[in-house]
Amino acid sequence: MRKSASDSCMKFPFAALLIFVSLLSTHAFASLGGDAASVDADVAQMRAGRSIEQAATYTVQQLNTDSGTTVREYVSFGGRVFAVSWQGSFVPDMQQLLGSYFDQYSAAVKANREAYRGRRPLDIQLPGLVVQMTGYARHFHFRAYIPQQVPAGAKLGDIR
Amino acid sequence: MRTNRLISRALAGFVIACAFGLLAACGGGSGGGTTKTQPPPGNNVATLTVNGGPAAGVDYADAAFTSVTVCVPGSSDCATVDGILVDTGSVGLRLLASAIPSLTLPQLSGSGSTTYYNCVNFVDGTYLWGPVAQGDIELAGEKVSSASLQLIENPTGFSVPTACSQGGMNLDTLSALGANGILGVGNYPQDCGSACQSSTSPDVYFTCGASGPCASSTITVARQVVNPVVGFTTDNNGVIIEMQSVDGEAATATGSMIFGIGTETNNALGSATIYPINSNGFFTTMFNSQALTESFIDSGSNGYFFPDASITQCADNSIAPGFYCPANPLNLSAQNQAQSGTENTVNFTADNAVNDFNNFSSDSAFANLAGPNGSSNCGGGSPCGFDWGLPFFFGRNVYVSIDGQSVPSGAPAAPWWAY
DSSP, rough: OOOOOOHHHHHOOHHHHHHHHHHHHHSSOTTTTOHHHHHHHHHHTTTOEEEEEOOOEEEEEEOOOOSEEEEEEEOOOOEEEEEEEEEEEEEEHHHHHHHGGGGHHHHHHHHHHHHSSSSEEEEEEEEEEEEEEEEEEEEEEEEEEEEEGGGGTGGOOOOO | HHHHHHHHHHHHHHHHHEEETTOOOOOOOOOOOOOOOOOOOSEEEEEESSOOOOTTTTBBBOOOOOEEEETTTTSSOEEEEEEEEEEEEEEEEEEEGGTTTOOOOOBBBTTTTEEEEEEEEOOTTTEEEEEEEEEEEEETOOOOOOOOEEEEEOOOOOOOHHHHHTTTTESSSSSHSSSSSEEOSSSSSSSSOHHHOSSSSOOOOOEBBBBBBBEEEOOGGGOOOBBBBGGGSSSSSSSEEOOHHHHEEHHHHHEEEEOOOOSSSTTTOOOOEEEOTTTTOEEEEETTTTTEEEEETTTTTTTTTTOOTSBBBTTTTTSSSSBBBBBSSSEEEEEEEETTTTTTEEEEEEEEEEHHHHTTTTOOTTTEEEEEOOHHHHHHHSSSOOOOOOOOOOOOEEEEEESOOOOOOOOOOSOOOOO
16 A cells, blocks of 8 residues: 655656755655645655655655654645644654644643643644644654545544 | 442541541541551652642642752752652653742753753643753652752743744643642653753753753753652662552542662562563553553553543533543453563543542542543554553552663563553
């Protein structure tokens, strides 16, 4: 069901453009809900060490950040990032990762804690946004997805 | 119905206890009650109390608190602070600066005229920020000299860097934190380790000018916020959390935090079963025929948290948002994978948390609090774990061995859990 993207990357002719893009930013990744343009930038950057997996109705781009945290972006064939996830010891750039959903996430985290004093795994279930995080203060596993944009046939359990 | 049964039991206990004069305050809202055990004697024993915590108006359910004495290094200029949350899910001592107003601890200087700041992010999206300070830390009869700790303090003159806050909530007050500080006694010797010595990218340590700006910084392992236990002269290879059992609900519960594993007569490993953890700190729990490969034990989590889409969750606008609210209490079991590959069963109950909080509003110890965790479909590698929070500790002796430290003869190399 999955194949490496390295083969198709080799066919891409604009090596100079690729180097330029990777120099511009080695950290940028697409945002949740982002469009095809942000994905294109990532596809280019992917060649500098990213990997891609192909599922039946979407692609998964994986980026290994400098801190050792692994970020994954789930892109529908229509060019939408419908889910993002990460796991590792250190929190990646959440504003970049969640994009226009960042403020909604931030408000939900605060509402969560203010509603009840205590610590537990994060489980935000909003009509247009699901965010879950488990782990402890040395290793986290996070995922966020837009339920309405998950492609038909995609399994939620595969968003890892 | 269980609620009625519990109320009947509580009333019966109330009458009996009052008749025999066993309760100091018979007006308490105790439910099922607790089983009293004597703490083992020794200078390596700190007292733990589940009592709702130090914040006025906040009943912090299922959180164990202790006290700590902090001194200006090498001096008798000290402050003793209670209401410190004991957390096996993090590493290092973090104190509200507002809890030690009379004590001025030296802060760790960075290059130029900067000060080191520390950031810790928690699984619920909250974080703590503040300068790295140094102090002598005393817990029971144990002491570590000139240890790095975090002072939790909102900056004046600059903002918390977004590389720390990440959209989360700053627990910078007694009310928000529900504690005067957090004592992280998890499986690791420092809060970050070599990653923060070799790279700034973890964004755990920052150097900041007096009014900013802040920049992510490297820091040597020796100067990082440290698990105080590893700095003790003896009894420095781990801790044992021994909590009394709680039958349903109780106003309070007590226990002990014993320092060292197999180093004294009161901390032998005995017949406890060892549960090794992988490089990410997890072991596997089998639950509902699924392998939850990211499972962990965390005294700082205030419930059992596990994935089960079939259990009704409490309403967001209820008294217990984020917990499970089954119509009737559910008796459940799971299996933790031990050192030998054997699976050992843990039986537990998931109560209706709204009923618990409504019916036992004066209580702080709840044996059956439970809630969701991560994905409920674990086959595809999505975040899937069992978070064994404080209720798991009730009635157990839980051993936390620390990475890189010695272990008792015959035990596997640290880190691991045992109970």
